[in-house]
Amino acid sequence: MKAFQLIFSGDPRVFEITLRALFVSGTATAIAIFIGVPIAMLIALKNFPGKFLVKGFFNTMIGIPTVGLGLILFLIFSKAGPLGFFGLLYTPTAIILGEAALITPIVVSLATTAIEAVDPDIMNQAKTLGASESQASITVLQEALGGIFLAGIASFNRAVAELGVAQMVGGNIEHWTEVLTTTISLETQKGNIALSIALAIILITIVFAITITVNIFQRRRK
Amino acid sequence: MTIIAELKGVTKTFDGITALDNINLQINEEEILALLGPNGSGKTTLLKILALIQKPTKGKICFDNVEVTDKNIEQKRLETTLVFQRTVLFSTTVYKNVAYGLKIRKTSKHEIDAEVAKALKLVGLEGFEKRQAKKLSGGEQQRVALARALAFKAKLLLLDEPTANLDPKNSSIMEEVIATVNRESKTTIVMATHNMFQAKNLPHRIALITDGKISEVGTPTEIFGRLSKTLASFAALENTFTGEALPAENGTTVVDIGNGIKIETTAQNRGKVSVFVSPEDIILSKTRFASSARNVFKGRIAEILDLGSVARLKVDVGKPFTVQITKRSFYEMGLNLNTEVYLAFKASSVQIV
Numbered sequence: 001m002k003a004f005q006l007i008f009s010g011d012p013r014v015f016e017i018t019l020r021a022l023f024v025s026g027t028a029t030a031i032a033i034f035i036g037v038p039i040a041m042l043i044a045l046k047n048f049p050g051k052f053l054v055k056g057f058f059n060t061m062i063g064i065p066t067v068g069l070g071l072i073l074f075l076i077f078s079k080a081g082p083l084g085f086f087g088l089l090y091t092p093t094a095i096i097l098g099e100a101a102l103i104t105p106i107v108v109s110l111a112t113t114a115i116e117a118v119d120p121d122i123m124n125q126a127k128t129l130g131a132s133e134s135q136a137s138i139t140v141l142q143e144a145l146g147g148i149f150l151a152g153i154a155s156f157n158r159a160v161a162e163l164g165v166a167q168m169v170g171g172n173i174e175h176w177t178e179v180l181t182t183t184i185s186l187e188t189q190k191g192n193i194a195l196s197i198a199l200a201i202i203l204i205t206i207v208f209a210i211t212i213t214v215n216i217f218q219r220r221r222k
Numbered sequence: 223m224t225i226i227a228e229l230k231g232v233t234k235t236f237d238g239i240t241a242l243d244n245i246n247l248q249i250n251e252e253e254i255l256a257l258l259g260p261n262g263s264g265k266t267t268l269l270k271i272l273a274l275i276q277k278p279t280k281g282k283i284c285f286d287n288v289e290v291t292d293k294n295i296e297q298k299r300l301e302t303t304l305v306f307q308r309t310v311l312f313s314t315t316v317y318k319n320v321a322y323g324l325k326i327r328k329t330s331k332h333e334i335d336a337e338v339a340k341a342l343k344l345v346g347l348e349g350f351e352k353r354q355a356k357k358l359s360g361g362e363q364q365r366v367a368l369a370r371a372l373a374f375k376a377k378l379l380l381l382d383e384p385t386a387n388l389d390p391k392n393s394s395i396m397e398e399v400i401a402t403v404n405r406e407s408k409t410t411i412v413m414a415t416h417n418m419f420q421a422k423n424l425p426h427r428i429a430l431i432t433d434g435k436i437s438e439v440g441t442p443t444e445i446f447g448r449l450s451k452t453l454a455s456f457a458a459l460e461n462t463f464t465g466e467a468l469p470a471e472n473g474t475t476v477v478d479i480g481n482g483i484k485i486e487t488t489a490q491n492r493g494k495v496s497v498f499v500s501p502e503d504i505i506l507s508k509t510r511f512a513s514s515a516r517n518v519f520k521g522r523i524a525e526i527l528d529l530g531s532v533a534r535l536k537v538d539v540g541k542p543f544t545v546q547i548t549k550r551s552f553y554e555m556g557l558n559l560n561t562e563v564y565l566a567f568k569a570s571s572v573q574i575v
C-alpha cells in the first residue's frame with residue numbers, strides 16, 4: 001500500500017529518480033543511435049575486408065555482462081585510469097556513457113539487420129530516379145526506419161533496466177546519480193522495501209509499456 | 223537523326239560469366255527501341271548499364287556524345303530512369319513515391335503537386351495520392367512505378383518487361399501509356415520484352431538479343447518481315463512456334479508446329495511461319511468444354527510462377543505453352559504441378575509474326 005502511495009502521491013524522491021533514469025537512459029539511447037546507425041549503414045551497405053568479424057564483434061558485445069563492462073568503465077574513469085582527468089566517475093555523465101557503450105552493439109546489430117532486410121533494389125531504384133550515392137543511402141535508411149525505431153526502443157529498454165554499469169560508474173549517490181535500478185538494489189538492502197517496490201513497479205511499467213508499444217508498432221507494420 | 227545514347231563495345235561479366243558481349247547500340251532521340259530476347263539473354267543487364275546503375279566490365283557509354291565517367295555519372299543519371307520488371311516502391315504514399323525524382327531535382331512544391339497529378343492521371347490513378355503505395359494491387363503498383371518515372375520527364379525512359387507481370391487490363395493500360403508518352407512528350411524509350419506481339423506493335427526499332435549479343439537491329443517490318451534466323455531460333459520466347467502454314471478446308475490456316483500439334487489461325491500466310499499466342503488469350507480449364515475456340519489442347523502443368531496478382535503457368539501439351547491467369551482463379555481451380563488441364567484459344571488470337 002505504501003508503495004502505491006509513494007507513486008501516486010507524487011513523492012519527490014520517486015519522481016526525481018524516475019526522471020533521472022529516463023533522462024540518463026534516453027540520452028544514452030540517443031548517443032547509441034547517433035553512433036550505431038552510421039556503423040550499421042556501413043556494415044549493411046558496404047563490402048569491406050573483415051566485415052563478418054566486425055558484425056561478429058557487435059553481436060558478441062550484445063551479451064557482455066553489465067557488471068563486467070561496468071568494471072572496465074570504472075577502471076577507465078577512475079582517477080588512475082586513462083580518462084580519469086575528466087573526473088567523470090560517479091556522475092550521471094559516466095552512467096550515460098557507460099549505458100551508451102552497453103547498448104550501442106544492440107543498435108548496431110538490430111539496425112544492420114533492418115537495413116539488410118530492405119529490398120536491395122531500393123538503392124538502385126533511388127539512383128535511377130536521380131539520387132546520388134548519399135541520397136540513395138538515406139532512402140534505404142528511411143525504408144529501414146521501422147527496424148531502427150525498434151532497435152532504439154530495445155536499447156532504451158536494456159539501458160533503463162540494467163544495474164551493473166549504473167552501479168559501478170554511478171555509485172548511486174543520493175540526489176545525484178541514483179537511478180531506478182541502483183536505488184531498488186540499495187534500498188532493498190537497507191530494508192526500505194516500500195520505496196523499492198514503488199520504484200520496481202515504475203521500472204516494470206516503463207519496460208512493459210515499451211514492449212507493448214513495440215508490439216503494436218510491429219502489428220501496424222504488418 | 224540525333225543519337226541520344228550509345229553503347230560502344232560494352233561487355234559485362236559476372237564471376238567469369240559473360241552477360242553482355244561487345245554490345246554496340248545507338249539509341250535515337252524520340253524512338254521506342256525494343257530489346258527482344260528470351261529470358262536470360264542479357265536484356266536487364268543492358269538496361270541497368272544504360273541506367274548507369276551497373277558499370278560495364280569493358281566498353282563505353284555515351285549520353286549526347288559525352289562519355290559517362292565516374293565524374294559525371296551522377297549528373298548523367300538525372301537524364302535517364304529505369305522501371306524495374308519487379309515493382310520496387312518506397313514504403314510511403316503514392317504521392318511521395320511519384321514525387322521522389324522531382325524532389326531530388328529540387329522542383330518547387332507547387333510544380334511537384336502538378337506533375338504528380340499529371341503523371342497519375344496518365345497512368346489512370348487519379349486521386350490515389352494519399353494511398354499507401356505498397357497496399358495497391360500488383361498492376362496498380364507497376365503503374366505507380368511508371369508514373370514515378372514519368373513525373374520528372376527523363377530524356378531516356380528504360381522499361382524492363384513493363385507488362386510481364388500484369389493482367390491483360392493493366393498490360394493494355396501500360397502499353398497505351400508508353401505509346402502516349404513517346405508520341406506526346408517525345409520521350410525516348412528503350413524497353414526489354416520477350417513478348418513478340420508487343421515487339422511487333424509498340425516500338426519503332428527492335429534489337430534482337432540472345433546470349434548477351436545483339437544479332438540484328440531493324441524496324442519491326444524488317445525484323446519480322448524477313449523472319450530472321452535469330453528470331454526463329456527464339457524458341458525460348460513464350461508461345462512462339464515455327465511451322466509450315468497450310469490452307470485448311472474452312473478457309474483458315476493450319477500451322478503444324480511439330481509433336482502432333484496443329485494450330486489453327488485466321489491469318490492467310492503460307493509456307494514457313496512463326497506463330498505467337500499471347501498468354502492472356504489462352505483460356506485454361508480442368509475439363510474440356512464446348513466453346514467457339516478452334517484450338518483446344520490437353521496437357522499438364524509443368525511450371526508455376528507466382529507473379530503477385532497473377533500466376534504464369536507453363537503447360538506441356540506436346541509443346542510448352544505459357545498461360546497467365548489470376549491468382550484467384552489459380553486457387554479456385556485447385557491447380558498444381560502436373561494437374562491435367564485443357565487450353566483453348568481462338569484462331570483469331572493466333573498472330574503470325
